[in-house]
Amino acid sequence: MALDDLGQPGLVSTVFLGIDHQWEAGGEPLLYETMIFGGTMDGVVCRYGTRAEAVEGHAAAVEAVKAIGELARDSV
16 A cells, blocks of 8 residues: 655555454454554554555654654764
8 A cells, every 4th residue: 555665764564454453342443554664663553444544644654754763863
């Protein structure tokens, strides 16, 4: 669905899972997942019920990774 390789700060991937990852009874379905690979946010995962939420969440994750990367560069 979306993949942004931001270089040193990390990579942000958002995918359609194909199956519901909601483990709580009665909870809304979780069908999309954003995951961050690399950098200080490595392993952060967020799940969403709709494509629109996933698109918004992916953009927010990209901005967060960029901000962390800028902070790390400024501190060196």
